[in-house]
Amino acid sequence: MAETGDVRATLSLRNRVALAITAVLLLGGVLVLIAALAYGRQAAREAYDRLLLGAAADIAETITVRDGRALVDMPVSAFELLSLAPDDRIRYRVVGPDGTTLTGDPTAPLPEIRGGDESVFLDGSFGTEPARYVVFTRRFAERSYSGPVRVVVGHTLLARREFARDIARNALLVLGVAGGVMALFGWLVVSRALRPLPRIGAALAARQPTDLTPLSLSAPAEVATMLTSLNDFMARLDRQSVATGKLIGDAAHQLRTHVAAIRAQAQLAASETDPARRDRIVSRIEARAVGLGGLLDQLLSRAMIIHRADTAPVAPLDLRDVAVEAVEACDDLFLAAGTEIALELPDVPVMVRGDTLSLIEAVKNLLTNALRHGRPPIRLGVENGSTVRIWVSDLGGGPDPGVVLSARYAKAGPGAGSGIGLAIAREVAEGHGGEIAMRSDGNRFIVSLDLPGIAV
Amino acid sequence: MKILFLLFTWLPIPAECAELRAAFGPDGAERTATLRGTTDLDVFGPVIEAFLQTRPATRIVYEQWGSNDLYALTREDCAKDRSGADLVISSAAHHMVELVNRGCASSHSSAATAGLSPRLEWRDQLWGITREPAVMVYNRDLVAPQDVPRSRFDLLDLLRPAGNPFVGRVATYDIEDSGLGFLLAFSDSLEATTFGGLMEAFGRSGAVATCCSAEIIDAVASGEYLVAYNVLGSYALQRAREDVRLGVVAPEDYTLILTRAAMIPAAATGKDVAEDFIDYLLSDAGRVDLVNADLIVPIEGEDGAQIEVSGAVATLERLVGLTPALLVAMDADKREIFTRRWRNAFPQPARE
Numbered sequence: 062m063a064e065t066g067d068v069r070a071t072l073s074l075r076n077r078v079a080l081a082i083t084a085v086l087l088l089g090g091v092l093v094l095i096a097a098l099a100y101g102r103q104a105a106r107e108a109y110d111r112l113l114l115g116a117a118a119d120i121a122e123t124i125t126v127r128d129g130r131a132l133v134d135m136p137v138s139a140f141e142l143l144s145l146a147p148d149d150r151i152r153y154r155v156v157g158p159d160g161t162t163l164t165g166d167p168t169a170p171l172p173e174i175r176g177g178d179e180s181v182f183l184d185g186s187f188g189t190e191p192a193r194y195v196v197f198t199r200r201f202a203e204r205s206y207s208g209p210v211r212v213v214v215g216h217t218l219l220a221r222r223e224f225a226r227d228i229a230r231n232a233l234l235v236l237g238v239a240g241g242v243m244a245l246f247g248w249l250v251v252s253r254a255l256r257p258l259p260r261i262g263a264a265l266a267a268r269q270p271t272d273l274t275p276l277s278l279s280a281p282a283e284v285a286t287m288l289t290s291l292n293d294f295m296a297r298l299d300r301q302s303v304a305t306g307k308l309i310g311d312a313a314h315q316l317r318t319h320v321a322a323i324r325a326q327a328q329l330a331a332s333e334t335d336p337a338r339r340d341r342i343v344s345r346i347e348a349r350a351v352g353l354g355g356l357l358d359q360l361l362s363r364a365m366i367i368h369r370a371d372t373a374p375v376a377p378l379d380l381r382d383v384a385v386e387a388v389e390a391c392d393d394l395f396l397a398a399g400t401e402i403a404l405e406l407p408d409v410p411v412m413v414r415g416d417t418l419s420l421i422e423a424v425k426n427l428l429t430n431a432l433r434h435g436r437p438p439i440r441l442g443v444e445n446g447s448t449v450r451i452w453v454s455d456l457g458g459g460p461d462p463g464v465v466l467s468a469r470y471a472k473a474g475p476g477a478g479s480g481i482g483l484a485i486a487r488e489v490a491e492g493h494g495g496e497i498a499m500r501s502d503g504n505r506f507i508v509s510l511d512l513p514g515i516a517v
Numbered sequence: 518m519k520i521l522f523l524l525f526t527w528l529p530i531p532a533e534c535a536e537l538r539a540a541f542g543p544d545g546a547e548r549t550a551t552l553r554g555t556t557d558l559d560v561f562g563p564v565i566e567a568f569l570q571t572r573p574a575t576r577i578v579y580e581q582w583g584s585n586d587l588y589a590l591t592r593e594d595c596a597k598d599r600s601g602a603d604l605v606i607s608s609a610a611h612h613m614v615e616l617v618n619r620g621c622a623s624s625h626s627s628a629a630t631a632g633l634s635p636r637l638e639w640r641d642q643l644w645g646i647t648r649e650p651a652v653m654v655y656n657r658d659l660v661a662p663q664d665v666p667r668s669r670f671d672l673l674d675l676l677r678p679a680g681n682p683f684v685g686r687v688a689t690y691d692i693e694d695s696g697l698g699f700l701l702a703f704s705d706s707l708e709a710t711t712f713g714g715l716m717e718a719f720g721r722s723g724a725v726a727t728c729c730s731a732e733i734i735d736a737v738a739s740g741e742y743l744v745a746y747n748v749l750g751s752y753a754l755q756r757a758r759e760d761v762r763l764g765v766v767a768p769e770d771y772t773l774i775l776t777r778a779a780m781i782p783a784a785a786t787g788k789d790v791a792e793d794f795i796d797y798l799l800s801d802a803g804r805v806d807l808v809n810a811d812l813i814v815p816i817e818g819e820d821g822a823q824i825e826v827s828g829a830v831a832t833l834e835r836l837v838g839l840t841p842a843l844l845v846a847m848d849a850d851k852r853e854i855f856t857r858r859w860r861n862a863f864p865q866p867a868r869e
Contacts, residue, residue, distance in 0.1 A: 135848040137707055144841050148640045150618045151841050155850075164850040188620035 078251045079244065086240040090233065097232035101225030109146060109221050110182055110195065116142045117180070117197035117214040120153065124163075124212075129205035131157055133164045139214075146220030152187050152194075153215070158201070158208025169213050170194060190217045257284045261291075273299040304367040311481075312360045319353045359481040362422050366485055370492040373416040377515060380411040380420075380443045380451050387424035388441060391432075395439075398432055405442035411449050413512045415493045420451075420510075423489035426482035427453040427508055435506060445514070448495070452509030458501070486510060535580035541565045542576035549576040550603035550787030550794070553591070555584045555697070556777065556812070560751070564806045568797045575790055584696030588612035594782060595621035603787035604794060606646065606779040608749065609696030610839055611703070611846035613778035617643045618844060622780040625792045629799035636838030637776055643839050645776030646798045647812040650750040650834075651701050652824065653766045654737050654757070660764075665825075666744065668770040669711045675744075676718040684722045688733050688742040691726040692859055697775075698726075701747045703846045703855060704773050704837050711770065715746075720862035738762050749775065750824065751811040767816050767826040767833065774836045777812070 072080075119139040124131050133155050143151050154165035170185045174196060181196045194215030201207050257280040264276055275292035323346055330342040388402050395402060413420075424441070431439045435455030444450040486508075487497040495512035537558045542549075554561060558581045565577050582590070584607050594601035595616065607613050616622065622642035630644055637645035653672070655665055666672040675683050690698025705712040718724075725742065727733060730752040736742045738760050745753075750765065757763040779798070781791045797803045807813040816826055816834065826833070837843075845851055 132854065133848070133850040134854055135845045135851040137842050137845050140840075140842040140845055147635070150620060150640075151844060152618075164848055190620070 074255055075248065075251050078247055082240075082244050082247045086236075086244070090236055090240070093232055093236050094229055097229040098225060101228030102221070104228060105221040105224035106193075108224065109216075110193070112142060112145055113182075113193065113195040113214050113216065114180055114197065116140070117153075117195050117212045120155065120214065121197050121199040121210070121212045124155070124199060124201075124210055126201060126203050126206040131155075131163055131201070131206060131210055135164070143214070143216060146216055148219045149216040150187055150190070150192075151214070151216050152192065154213040156211045156213065158206075158210065163210070165213070169215060171196065171211060171213055174198065174211070185215065187215060187217055192217050193221070254281060257281060261288065273302065300370075301367070304370075305364075308360070308364055308367060311363075315356055315360070315481075316353070319349060319356065323349045323353070356481070359426070359485065362426070363481060363485045363488070366419050366422060366488055366492070369416055369419050370488065373419065375414055375416060377412050377414055378417050378420075380413055380449060380512075381406045383417060383420045383424060384441055384443050384451060386417075387421050387428060390421065390425050391428045394429065394432060400432070400437040400439065402428065403438055403440040405440060407443060407445055409445065411443050411445045412515050413449055413493065414515050415512070419489045419492065423486040423510060424451060424453070426485050427510075430482045430508075431455040431457070447514065448511045449514035450498075450509045450511050452507050454505050454507040456504055457506050483508075534586065535582055537581040538578065540576060540578045542569045543573070544576070546576035547574040548572075548787065548790050549578070550785075550790035551578045551580065551601070552604045552606065552791075552794070553580045553582055553587055553602040554606040554777075555582060555587060555608045556606065557581065557752075560755070560810050560812065564798070564803070564810050564812075567806045568794055568803070572793070575793075577790070577794070584609035584612060585694075588616070588696060591616055591621065591782060592619070594784065595619060598784050600782075600784040600786045602782055603785040604779060604781055604791040606777050607696070608649075608775060608777050609700055610645070610776065610778045610837060611700050611843040612696055613643055613780055614639065614839055614841065614843040615847040617780055618841060621783055623783045623785065623788060625781060625788075625795060627792070627796050629796040633799065636836055636840065639839045639841075643778050643780050644795060644799065645839050646779050646795070647751075647775075647777040647807055649775050649777070649812065649814050650767050650816055650824070651747045651773040651775060652750045652753050653768060654734055654745040654748050654753045655764045655766065656737050656740055656743055657762050657764045659740055659743050665764065665766065666768075667766060667825075668768045669709075669715060670770060672744065672746065673711070673714055673718050676722045676724075681722070683743055685725065686741070686743040687719065687722065687724040687746060688727055688736060688744075689719070689724065689746040690730075690733070690748075691728055691863070693856060694728040697749065698747070699852075699855075700775070700837065700843075700846060701773060702859065704835075705747070706855065708771055708773070708835055716858065716862040720864075724863065726859075726863040734763065747773075750814045754811050754814060754824065765824050767824050769826065769833055771835045772816065772826075772833050774834050776837070776839070778839055 116139040119136050119142065120133065123134040123136050125134065126132075140151065143149070152166050152169045154167060154169035154171065155163040156171055157163050170183065172181065172183055174181055179198055183194050183196070185192050185194050192215045194213055197212045197214070198209045199212065200209050257278065261276065261278060261280070261284070264278065273295045275295060276288060278288060280288055326342050326346045326349065330339050330346065333339040333342060384404060384406060388404060391402070428439065428441065431453050435457030437455065439453065439455045442452050442454075444452070483497070490497045490510045490512065493510075493512050495510060497508065498511050499506070499508045501507070535553070539558055539562065541562070552565070558579060561579065561581075565579060569575055569577065580602070587605065587607055588609065590601065591605050591612075593599075605613070605616075617640060622640075624641045626641045630638060630641065633644060653666060664675060666675055672687075675681060676687070690701065692699040692702045702712075705715075724746075727736075730749055733742070733745045733748060734753060734756045737745050738756065740762075750767070753763070753765045757765050779795055781788055781795070785791060798807065804813060808815075814824070816824055
């Protein structure tokens with residue numbers, strides 16, 4: 062029996078799509094997370110910087126000058142404002158024009174400030190924690206007190222981080238939900254797109270073993286391509302099957318004719334008492350047997366041609382090589398008949414696309430026919446042109462017209478088989494997209510395979 | 518069973534000046550911790566004993582401190598990264614907020630701390646463990662029932678007439694001596710404009726600013742003072758139980774609710790005991806102990822017969838929350854301004 066195909070099921074298309082979507086979502090998730098964190102950090106910075114500035118301005122507002130010194134009546138509201146970052150530690154400092162700390166933590170940072178800036182933000186630290194500070198300037202121009210008073214307010218970054226994380230978390234949540242929906246839709250779409258495949262599988266499984274007719278199903282373009290290939294493949298299988306059946310029919314028919322003749326002769330020989338006549342009958346049996354052998358050769362060769370028609374690799378080849386090899390193959394036959402083949406080959410290659418063995422077989426059959434049925438001199442030639450041609454000619458009259466058309470009913474007798482030879486040649490010609498042509502120009506009969514040539 | 522634990526040992530007081538010092542639990546215990554607090558030893562001792570009842574291998578040394586000294590000491594410990602106390606509990610919440618803001622505390626979170634309301638907890642480093650109203654105490658014998666002040670407005674009205682019997686006989690905490698006193702006065706100043714009038718009235722009537730709950734309440738009982746304003750309810754209640762002469766009123770315009778704040782210093786070595794103790798204080802069993810110690814004082818119209826209150830309880834309570842806003846009370850300029858105002862009302866510090 063035929064070997065069982067080794068079909069390995071790799072990762073299913075559905076899973077592949079699922080993997081791809083997951084990968085896209087993960088990658089997208091990372092990108093969105095990075096973007097959201099960056100955005101969140103920015104948003105948190107802006108929001109909480111305003112908070113700091115508000116608190117600093119609030120504090121600056123309460124500075125009063127009394128008896129030539131500034132006094133800060135620290136407002137609770139500033140700290141309530143800062144409490145909006147509930148878990149952050151707070152640090153502040155108010156510095157007079159002479160650089161002395163009026164109130165607050167004297168170790169809080171105070172950067173050099175260029176002239177006009179009302180407020181400056183800076184990153185710093187508070188103990189071991191990172192912190193953000195604002196420096197707010199209020200200018201005094203009293204008789205007893207003048208110059209800029211700087212209010213430094215800072216806090217740690219816990220609330221900012223939490224805010225940024227919150228934004229990122231929300232973005233991820235949205236992405237997660239969207240991703241889930243996308244994945245679901247992806248799954249549905251793929252499931253739907255793949256539905257034709259099991260349908261084709263079911264249609265094939267439901268068929269009779271001998272049913273090789275094309276499948277008629279509607280399917281998406283990608284699947285339709287596969288379906289067309291499948292149908293082509295089945296058509297080829299069908300042709301092979303039909304040709305094989307025909308071959309077996311032909312062979313049975315021809316063999317029966319020959320075997321019947323041999324049996325009849327053998328019966329005659331058995332009942333013949335006259336040795337001389339019996340010898341004649343025996344030699345006739347022998348001739349029949351030789352004919353039968355030839356017929357079998359041809360049947361085999363035809364079987365080979367049928368087999369190769371669909372399977373042999375097709376490659377560019379030179380028809381001159383075909384001619385030379387066919388002559389060599391028939392050398393013995395022609396030597397025995399005491400005649401020769403005249404080769405007429407052009408100087409340039411004559412290229413066709415085809416199977417060398419089949420073509421040689423076809424030409425051999427043409428040569429054998431010419432030797433058997435025609436009259437020498439026999440010539441073999443190759444011609445170039447838009448249609449390339451390999452031909453055999455002799456001085457005979459050619460076969461009966463009926464022989465050419467049908468190889469099935471080749472006449473019995475010593476001459477039997479010329480029909481098969483022609484049939485082989487015709488099948489080869491048609492297999493190569495060409496045809497077989499026969500013509501007579503007065504005294505010469507020419508049979509040729511006309512094939513489509515290819516550019517060299 | 519309890520007797521065993523009641524036997525705490527008096528320890529010699531070191532030069533550093535804790536007011537009192539006592540150790541609970543066995544010598545050479547596996548786990549030890551030092552607890553510094555402003556609460557009186559005889560009030561807080563039973564709570565510690567109850568805690569140690571289920572923890573035989575733990576020893577707690579309790580040091581009782583004045584709030585200002587405790588703040589200064591804890592701040593110094595923090596600055597020098599020195600391991601002093603393992604747990605600090607102070608009624609001066611603004612001190613504690615400042616210490617936590619300074620970064621002197623270590624974090625602890627548990628199911629117990631998570632159950633606290635946001636105003637009683639800050640940064641997982643500061644927890645409000647008690648609930649004590651600031652009340653007025655009066656002498657029942659000397660103040661006629663119709664004169665008993667139910668609110669600050671009543672007190673103002675009592676002090677208004679010239680030659681009223683209250684002249685020189687109203688007392689309150691001195692804000693410079695007592696961190697708690699400052700916090701109460703400061704909270705009053707934020708709460709309502711009444712405080713300005715009260716200051717003025719105090720000044721006019723020669724009210725006395727002095728130190729320490731015990732002294733003030735004793736003086737009210739003895740009749741030296743008729744009314745004490747802004748006394749911590751826990752002390753007042755305990756004394757009022759023993760002394761029928763004392764009446765306690767939760768002002769009906771508003772009543773400040775204070776909470777003792779606990780924190781674990783960053784350099785503490787006995788953090789596990791401290792955390793365990795915090796969790797215990799916030800647990801149901803701990804709450805019961807604190808109620809028994811009068812450190813959690815419910816204000817209830819009828820049931821809490823000890824505290825006289827009129828009006829709706831829910832609207833009169835003003836919890837002084839553990840928020841960064843208390844940092845204002847620590848600001849140098851703010852203190853100067855506030856103290857100057859105070860001194861205008863109480864010209865001579867009442868120090869003997």
